[in-house]
Amino acid sequence: MVNNPTTKQARRLRALIAGTGSCVPDKILTNEDFTKIVETSDEWITTRTGIKTRHIAGDGETTATLSAEAARRALKQAGMAPEELELIIVGTVTPEMVFPSTACFVQDMIGACNAWAFDLSAACSGFVYGLSIAQQFLSSGRYRTALVIGAETLSRITNYKDRGSCILFGDGAGAAVLKASDSGSMGVMYSTSFSDGSRWEALKCQAYGSRNPVGVPLENPDLVYMDINGREVYQTAVRRIVELAKECLEKCDLQVEDIAMFIPHQMNARIIESVGKRLNFTDDRIFINIDKYGNTSAASIPIALDECLRSGKLKSGDIVLLIAFGGGLTWGANVIQL
Numbered sequence: 001m002v003n004n005p006t007t008k009q010a011r012r013l014r015a016l017i018a019g020t021g022s023c024v025p026d027k028i029l030t031n032e033d034f035t036k037i038v039e040t041s042d043e044w045i046t047t048r049t050g051i052k053t054r055h056i057a058g059d060g061e062t063t064a065t066l067s068a069e070a071a072r073r074a075l076k077q078a079g080m081a082p083e084e085l086e087l088i089i090v091g092t093v094t095p096e097m098v099f100p101s102t103a104c105f106v107q108d109m110i111g112a113c114n115a116w117a118f119d120l121s122a123a124c125s126g127f128v129y130g131l132s133i134a135q136q137f138l139s140s141g142r143y144r145t146a147l148v149i150g151a152e153t154l155s156r157i158t159n160y161k162d163r164g165s166c167i168l169f170g171d172g173a174g175a176a177v178l179k180a181s182d183s184g185s186m187g188v189m190y191s192t193s194f195s196d197g198s199r200w201e202a203l204k205c206q207a208y209g210s211r212n213p214v215g216v217p218l219e220n221p222d223l224v225y226m227d228i229n230g231r232e233v234y235q236t237a238v239r240r241i242v243e244l245a246k247e248c249l250e251k252c253d254l255q256v257e258d259i260a261m262f263i264p265h266q267m268n269a270r271i272i273e274s275v276g277k278r279l280n281f282t283d284d285r286i287f288i289n290i291d292k293y294g295n296t297s298a299a300s301i302p303i304a305l306d307e308c309l310r311s312g313k314l315k316s317g318d319i320v321l322l323i324a325f326g327g328g329l330t331w332g333a334n335v336i337q338l
């Protein structure tokens with residue numbers, strides 16, 4: 001075998017989280033506000049979902065503007081200039097437009113002129129998929145820096161006549177700046193990703209793509225909105241998230257007690273609590289902020305990670321477990337030592 005020092009060095013590289021940032025719109029919709037739009041109550045929403053408020057994009061706020069602000073905050077925390085970025089990945093299902101990609105808009109807005117940029121469509125798993133991809137590029141030595149963003153303006157595809165879904169969703173963006181590092185065990189330790197396209201109908205937004213093109217009248221005007229089979233998603237999500245957590249612990253040779261914080265996709269507080277119980281996580285080691293933001297799809301995990309870090313709940317060396325589940329179906333996880 002050829003003794004190649006570059007390859008040897010590359011094998012030791014880890015994708016380190018150098019900084020995180022998040023951004024949510026100022027405008028807030030409360031449960032009380034929803035009682036004026038659909039037949040619902042604060043009591044139903046709180047007990048069934050754990051949600052109290054969600055942030056909603058206003059005029060001039062888009063997936064790219066929220067992403068760019070989250071990215072600036074992450075870069076500031078990392079002490080890095082935008083020109084140092086080599087790769088930008090934006091996970092979103094509410095892109096700026098059909099094309100160019102939201103990531104290209106972000107590149108331009110923050111001045112990351114040396115990066116290549118692309119979007120990733122994996123619904124709520126967009127950020128964990130993105131971290132997994134960035135990890136491969138950084139640990140191989142191909143790139144030294146990356147920016148991974150999860151961002152959504154779900155309010156723009158929400159059907160505010162459907163009480164079963166409209167109360168769930170909010171807007172926002174979260175970002176992580178990654179740096180290749182060869183210093184020990186810190187960084188992304190393990191990533192795993194799955195999809196099941198046969199279950200696409202559980203979570204979808206059907207217009208306007210190739211199947212339902214612009215200009216052709218829709219058989220049902222509501223196809224422009226996001227549509228969910230909440231019950232089906234609920235049951236599958238619990239099972240898959242538990243499986244992912246077990247896989248991560250086993251592959252990383254960790255016990256539940258070694259995880260300083262479990263940061264699951266903020267889909268429903270009941271789902272998170274049920275998963276936490278099945279895995280024996282104590283309440284202080286499961287992060288929940290769905291009460292403030294609702295479900296922000298790809299943005300939910302990076303917003304939660306940023307809040308966790310900025311509030312001092314985590315310190316250097318701590319291990320965090322990120323797990324997402326969403327439309328596709330898609331699901332995935334990352335284990336990271338901070």
Ligand code: UT7
Nearest residue numbers: 039040041044048124163164167228230231233234267268
């Ligand atoms: O991140 C991925 C996307 N997220 C999801 O897919 C969400 C996952 N699923 C969930 O979070 C839950 O399934 C929901 C919160 C969506 C629904 O909770 P549930 O406990 O599964 O309720 P359900 O759909 O079984 O509905 C129970 C009842 C129904 O009335 P009937 O048929 O029992 O008379 C609904 O019509 O609650 C009714 N309901 C509401 N009542 C008041 C549904 N939405 C509302 C509402 N307010 N907003």
